[in-house]
Amino acid sequence: MGTVVKKKKSFVDIFLNGVERVGNILPHPALLFGIFAVVVLLFSGLFAWMGASAEHPTTGEAINVINLLSVEGLNRILTEMVKNFTSFAPMGIVVVAMLGIGLAEKSDLIGALIRKLVLAAPKGLLTFVIILAGVISNVASSVGYVLLVPLGGVIFLVAKRHPLVGMAAAFAGVSGGFSANLIIGTIDPLLAGLTEEAAHIVDKAYTVNPVSNYYFMVVSTFMVALVGTWVTEKIIAPRFGEYKGEVSEEETRLEELSKTEKKGLRWVGLVSLAFLAIIAWGLIPQDGFLRGADGHLLTSPLLKGVVAVLFIWAGTCGIVYGKITGTFKTDKDIMGAMGEAAKSLGPYLVLVFFAAQFVAYFNWSNLGLVMAVNGANIIHDLNLSVVPLMLLFALFCGLINLVMGSASAKWALLAPIFVPMFMMLGYSPELTQVVYRIGDSATNIISPMMSFFALIIVYFQKYDEKAGIGTIVSTMLPYSMVFLFSWMILLAIWLLSGLPLGPTGGLHYSM
Secondary structure (H helix, E strand, C coil): CCCCCCCCCCHHHHHHHHHHHHHHHCCCHHHHHHHHHHHHHHHHHHHHHHCCEEECCCCCCEEECCCCCCHHHHHHHHHCHHHHHHCCHHHHHHHHHHHHHHHHHHCCHHHHHHHHHHHCCCHHHHHHHHHHHHHHHHHHCCHHHHHHHHHHHHHHHHCCCCHHHHHHHHHHHHHHCCCCCCCCCCHHHHHHHHHHHHHCCCCCCCCCCCCCCHHHHHHHHHHHHHHHHHHHHHHHHHHHCCCCCCCCCCCCCCCCCCHHHHHHHHHHHHHHHHHHHHHHHHHCCCCCCCCCCCCCCCCCHHHHCHHHHHHHHHHHHHHHHHHHHCCCCCHHHHHHHHHHHHHCCHHHHHHHHHHHHHHHHHHHHCHHHHHHHHHHHHHHHHCCCHHHHHHHHHHHHHHHCCCCCCHHHHHHHHHHHHHHHHHHCCECHHHHHHHHHHHHHHCHHHCCCCCCHHHHHHHHHCCCCCCCHHHHHHHHHHHHHHHHHHHHHHHHHHHHHCCCCECCECCECCC
């Protein structure tokens, strides 16, 4: 027998294996929030005993930490546990949005739209369109990971290019552009709800609209597609070269849309135009029925009820498409599709239960407010301007993402600390949220803790059986670095120009 020579592991492999081991030690995110809730209770008793306090920056009143291990505290924990869960801002809006988007997804409308977008792309724009389709696919949770990433490999095979380059481009759009989009998706109301809960630590009346980051996210969508295309063509494609593996004719055949599917899409287009016409009818006239009570657009029920509008539009389009293509034959099929969408939220609801208790205890104890005031004072003394401060925060969020994969879990943990802290410094919750989204998205594609990371490895192994964590990360690292650098430049330009982040999202907060 010959001597087996072990391949020397690269620094990247060693580092990422270490990150994976550390991440695997962490308990389930739901249990993690349960542990955090208990820690808050213990800290509330400890810091109350120590007399920890802060001075409110506007009223001058003393803010004292409240001991939740007291009789009053324990009574409140028992009597308000259900209320904490049912009144948690992100829960209702995410469930409602998901029911509508679930109909569009289960009818295969979203899958057909992605195929049409990619098939219609000129060859010279193929990479750009795949990445753009990846970003847009995030409107429907995991459809991009399940459908577009393997489809990217097939599309590049058909174009006589290396399939792993196509997969990398699709993965960059789906995961690296996770927070960007042209359409409001489930992530927007989810994060907005968590941000609003955190803002209530300082201002009980503050509201965060799901469209508060929309302008920035639209520009980010095209930025991700453009710089992602540059990385693909200038760095990734030359590295892989020509694909020399064996593929069958069946594997390289990209299925065209059927006549029925095309008919379904035409009807969806007509339905969407009808929706736009109704919205225009309600907004354009000065006394339009969709304008606010004061006649302004920013107070419009359309903006305040954007989740309801998303549910009605996506659900209607999904039903129309499903009826025409035969995916939905009876009302039972429609209700079943909504039920399937609701089932997918099971793990989220478990996470929300524990996260809601953690956030509530954090608020009740005044720990968040005391930390925000004292943290704001420390940062104020550093005399950092808004640009370096927010860039450092984006980098911090990106690093946290390497060991904690869930976007909602991370934000539920970070928002109660950083949102009120930056509010004390005069920066809006919407700005803090958008900076978090930058850091979270940019490092998604190199985080082994990302929930679909293992699935991406399986996809890569179809064309390279030796592919592993190191393969994925070394392939995606250029995307991650360029995305983060480009996003930081865009953020700096946005901050210096003072542009609003969305229809209801400014840069500053005044107490």
